[in-house]
Amino acid sequence: xxxxxxxxxxxxxxxxxxxxxxxxxxxxxxxxxxxxxxxxxxxxxxxxxxxxxxxxxxxxxxxxxxxxxxxxxxxxxxxxxxxxxxxxxxxxxxxxxxxxxxxxxxxxxxxxxxxxxxxxxxxxxxxxxxxxxxxxxxxxxxxxxx
Amino acid sequence: xxxxxxxxxxxxxxxxxxxxxxxxxxxxxxxxxxxxxxxxxxxxxxxxxxxxxxxxxxxxxxxxxxxxxxxxxxxxxxxxxxxxxxxxxxxxxxxxxxxxxxxxxxxxxxxxxxxxxxxxxxxxxxxxxxxxxxxxxxxxxxxxxxxxxxxxxxxxxxxxxxxxxxxxxxxxxxxxxxxxxxxxxxxxxxxxxxxxxxxxxxxxxxxxxxxxxxxxxxxxxxxxxxxxxxxxxxxxxxxxxxxxxxxxxxxxxxxxxxxxxxxxxxxxxxxxxxxxxxxxxxxxxxxxxxxxxxxxxxxxxxxxxxxxxxxxxxxxxxxxxxxxxxxxxxxxxxxxxxxxxxxxxxxxxxxxxxxxxxxxxxxxxxxxxxxxxxxxxxxxxxxxxxxxxxxxxxxxxxxxxxxxxxxxxxxxxxxxxxxxxxxxxxxxxxxxxxxxxxxxxxxxx
Numbered sequence: 009x010x011x012x013x014x015x016x017x018x019x020x021x022x023x024x025x026x027x028x029x030x031x032x033x034x035x036x037x038x039x040x041x042x043x044x045x046x047x048x049x050x051x052x053x054x055x056x057x058x059x060x061x062x063x064x065x066x067x068x069x070x071x072x073x074x075x076x077x078x079x080x081x082x083x084x085x086x087x088x089x090x091x092x093x094x095x096x097x098x099x100x101x102x103x104x105x106x107x108x109x110x111x112x113x114x115x116x117x118x119x120x121x122x123x124x125x126x127x128x129x130x131x132x133x134x135x136x137x138x139x140x141x142x143x144x145x146x147x148x149x150x151x152x153x154x
Numbered sequence: 155x156x157x158x159x160x161x162x163x164x165x166x167x168x169x170x171x172x173x174x175x176x177x178x179x180x181x182x183x184x185x186x187x188x189x190x191x192x193x194x195x196x197x198x199x200x201x202x203x204x205x206x207x208x209x210x211x212x213x214x215x216x217x218x219x220x221x222x223x224x225x226x227x228x229x230x231x232x233x234x235x236x237x238x239x240x241x242x243x244x245x246x247x248x249x250x251x252x253x254x255x256x257x258x259x260x261x262x263x264x265x266x267x268x269x270x271x272x273x274x275x276x277x278x279x280x281x282x283x284x285x286x287x288x289x290x291x292x293x294x295x296x297x298x299x300x301x302x303x304x305x306x307x308x309x310x311x312x313x314x315x316x317x318x319x320x321x322x323x324x325x326x327x328x329x330x331x332x333x334x335x336x337x338x339x340x341x342x343x344x345x346x347x348x349x350x351x352x353x354x355x356x357x358x359x360x361x362x363x364x365x366x367x368x369x370x371x372x373x374x375x376x377x378x379x380x381x382x383x384x385x386x387x388x389x390x391x392x393x394x395x396x397x398x399x400x401x402x403x404x405x406x407x408x409x410x411x412x413x414x415x416x417x418x419x420x421x422x423x424x425x426x427x428x429x430x431x432x433x434x435x436x437x438x439x440x441x442x443x444x445x446x447x448x449x450x451x452x453x454x455x456x457x458x459x460x461x462x463x464x465x466x467x468x469x470x471x472x473x474x475x476x477x478x479x480x481x482x483x484x485x486x487x488x489x490x491x492x493x494x495x496x497x498x499x500x501x502x503x504x505x506x507x508x509x510x511x512x513x514x515x516x517x518x519x520x521x522x523x524x525x526x527x528x529x530x531x532x533x534x535x536x537x538x539x540x541x542x543x544x545x546x547x548x549x550x551x552x553x554x555x556x557x558x559x560x561x562x563x564x565x566x567x568x569x570x571x572x573x574x575x576x577x578x579x580x581x582x583x584x585x586x587x588x589x590x591x592x593x594x595x596x597x598x599x
Contacts, residue, residue, distance in 0.1 A: 015549035017542040019579055045551045050577055052551060068544075069361070071581045075547040105551060124549070 009144035010078040010128055012060040016053040017073045020046065028053065031070040037063050040149060041122065043109035051154075054109075056122060058149040079124045080132055081143040086112060086119040094121065094140060101134035103127070120148070156491070173283050173479040174426045182482060183221060186429055189454035191218050194227065197460045200245040203238050204228075204462060224431065224452065225440050230464045235265040235405065235409040246270050256304045267306070267404050270458040274313070277407050280424045281314020284413035287422065287479075288373050288398040290344050292319035297337055299347035300378065301327040306408025307378055311346045314410060327351070330358045335583050337371060338364060344373040348396070349381040349389065353522075354585045356392055366393050375400050377409055380468075380489050382507055383513045386418075399488050405464055406451050412486065415479040425483045427455050431463070432472055436491045443474040448493055449486060467494045497593065499527065500534045502571050506592045507539060512568040516561050523584050529597040536573040540563060541580050 012113065018024045020080050025044070032039060032055075040056045056079075057063045085092040091110075098105060106124040113120055125131040132142055177185070195215040197204045207228040208214060217226055235243060244251065246268070253269040269277065290296065296315040298387060308326055315322045325336055327347070336342065345352070352374060359366055374389065377400035389397045401421040402409035411428050412421035423430050428451050432441045435448040441459030449466045469492060473485040491505040498504070506525065513523055522541040527534060540561060548554050554577065561575045 011547070015547065017547050017554070017577070019577075019582075024579070047551045047555060051556065052549060052554065054549060071579070073542045073544050073580045075544055075546045075549055077549050117491060 009081075009142055010132070011056060011122070011145055011148060013077050013079045013122070014055045014057065014060055014064060014067070015077060016055070016067065018051045018053055018057075020049050024056055025051075025053065028055075028067055028070070028072055028077045031056065031066055031072075033097040035062065035066045037066070040117060041109065041111040041120075043107075043122075045107070056148075067127050077124065078128050080135070081126060081148050082121045082123065082135065083116075083118050083141040083143055083149075084121060086117055090119060091121065094135070097134060097138050097140065098131065099124070101131070103131045103134060173286070175283060175287070175424075175483050176421065177482055179482055182426060185426055186454060187218075187221050189426075190224060190429060190452065191215065191222065193452070193454055193456075193460050194218055194462065196457070197462055201243055201460075203234065203242055204230075214382055221429075224429070227463050229438065230461055230580060231449065232265065232405070232465075232467075239264075239343065240269070242251060243459055244268050245460055251458050253309075255306045255309075255404055255408065262435075264304075265405065267408075268458040269456075273407070273456050273458050276319040276403055276427065276455055277310055277410060278313040280407065280410035280427060281310055282317040283424060284400055284410050285314055285318045285320065285344075286374070287413050287415045287481075288344070288375055289396075289416060290315070290318060290320055290373055290375075290398075294320040294343045294373075295323065295341055296320045296344045296346065297323045297325055297333070297340070297342040299325055299327055299333055299345060299351065300409070300526040306402070306404045307346075310402070310408035310410055311375070315344075315346075327484055330355055331362065334362060334364055336358050338369060341370050343370050344375065345395075346375045346400075348378045349374075349376040349385055350379060350585075352376060352389060352393075352397075353385075356389070357581075357585075371395050374398065375413075377401060380491060380507060382490055382510055382514075383488070384511065392508065401486070401489065403466060403468075405461055406466075411451065415477065415481060417478045419477065420473055420485040420487050422477065422481050422483045422485050426433050427453065429454055430472060430484070430486065432470070433465075435467075435469070443472045443484070446471040446487075449489075467492045469493055495593070497525075497527065497595070499536050499569075500571055502569065504536075508568050509565065509592075511563040513538075513540060515559065515568075516557070522583055523592070527592045527593070527595045527597050534597060536571070537576055538573050539576045539578050540581060541583055542577050543580060 016028055037057050037059055043054045045052045049127055067074050103125055108119050108121055108123040110119055135142055182260030198208060198215045211228055213226045225503055250270045251268045252271055254266055256264045256266045265303040298311045300311050312322055312324055323340060372395055374395050374397040376397055386397050398414045399421055400409050401412040406428060412423040414421050431450040432447040432451050434441055441447045448472050449468045451464050451466060453461045468489045470486045470489050473487055477485055498501050498503055524539045526537045546557055558575045565573045
């Protein structure tokens with residue numbers, strides 16, 4: 009299962025990060041997790057939100073440039089070696105990770121990795137074949153409580 | 155008592171085909187010569203400034219025997235209007251002058267231009283021909299978003315559209331949301347404004363959720379600033395209208411000096427009233443048709459404030475090729491630059507339009523940009539701020555850096571000098587309600 013990630017262009021200036029976050033807050037959209045990639049004069053804010061279509065709509069209406077990409081959410085046990093094991097599988101399958109970020113689901117105490125690949129479907133196939141749990145949006149946004 | 159018929163409201167269709175646009179050339183040239191002789195005589199007799207210039211060159215009105223003899227006459231430049239501010243170049247007594255307009259002098263004093271009754275009628279006439287050339291006709295609803303006031307755009311377009319018999323909405327410039335509401339609710343079919351303001355309206359309409367394709371708008375008559383063919387392509391593609399370039403300047407009459415026809419291949423000049431020459435901007439030497447240089451215009455019929463050999467600072471060429479529309483009045487190439495918005499950066503001549511074409515070359519980049527010039531340690535620095543759009547946004551820093559490099563490379567190729575590219579968030583660069591503010595020069599020269 010693939011997850012939609014929103015990316016926003018931000019200038020490296022005070023309050024520019026706050027603006028989109030406030031827009032989402034006012035709409036009642038919760039940010040599940042995020043990562044901020046920064047260059048010298050700009051940054052790219054990547055967001056995983058529950059209602060990505062509505063989030064994109066309100067962000068665009070607020071004047072943001074928004075891009076949508078498909079990423080993969082993996083659940084790994086939050087213990088030593090968990091990440092290395094997954095990366096090993098991806099390496100043997102010949103998949104290149106463009107970038108990744110991680111967070112922990114509150115209730116299950118499992119770690120979730122958000123990964124961006126060139127070829128998302130092929131990476132998912134490799135991981136699924138090796139028994140890694142690829143999360144669907146329902147599981148991800150219900151905090152693991154089904 | 156005789157029956158009186160109330161037919162005041164009836165509109166007479168303007169007969170395009172009988173307009174002087176189609177005069178046989180020998181007849182047009184004879185008319186121009188006759189008018190030139192008469193206007194030079196009038197100006198020599200009535201404007202001391204012009205007479206002194208002629209005397210200094212040892213030339214007098216009787217020297218004008220052929221059209222080419224105009225080359226013996228002195229040029230008029232903007233500084234002549236400033237030096238004689240406000241009324242020094244008038245050729246009519248004040249009791250005959252019915253209208254004054256003035257330019258928003260960005261440098262120094264404003265310039266003042268004057269019209270008598272016959273000039274106002276002339277202006278309405280050339281603007282009527284302009285609207286007709288763009289395919290506007292009685293029944294059209296014209297939203298006139300040129301500014302009304304001292305600027306010539308608003309009233310010039312207004313009188314012309316009324317003369318044609320179209321319905322005019324004198325909304326003037328600004329208040330974009332109201333412009334869009336009026337355009338939709340009043341069933342507007344033709345719009346007059348600057349091209350950059352139209353792009354602004356397009357963006358704003360999208361923000362407001364107005365479906366552009368559902369509007370009856372058909373024709374855009376855009377002028378008062380240089381714009382490119384790429385800008386026209388974008389306007390026509392995004393809005394579905396046809397965009398025509400109208401040319402004019404206050405010193406000559408205002409809008410209506412020339413306009414594009416359905417062939418959209420550069421404005422036809424209304425040569426029967428405005429005589430064009432192209433000169434080398436450096437030496438002042440006349441250049442033949444087809445060669446690029448500065449456009450010089452002489453008003454052949456304007457009475458209150460005739461302009462003899464006025465240097466427009468607009469860089470163009472006269473296109474002598476016959477036009478598909480059949481008009482005999484010649485066309486000029488669309489003006490993409492002026493000899494005075496040329497920037498000299500580290501000794502290199504740069505025109506904002508070159509930067510625009512470089513940006514357009516980089517796929518997906520819209521022409522919303524701003525040039526900022528600074529000087530550090532005696533060296534000019536150029537920074538070009540470009541707005542990021544969803545189409546060019548990458549989720550990777552490397553992707554954005556590559557975009558920055560591509561733009562920088564394209565700029566260097568076109569300009570021959572290096573520029574810093576700064577990517578900025580959408581809708582953050584100032585949008586003009588009138589002329590685009592493309593350049594901020596912070597150099598202390």
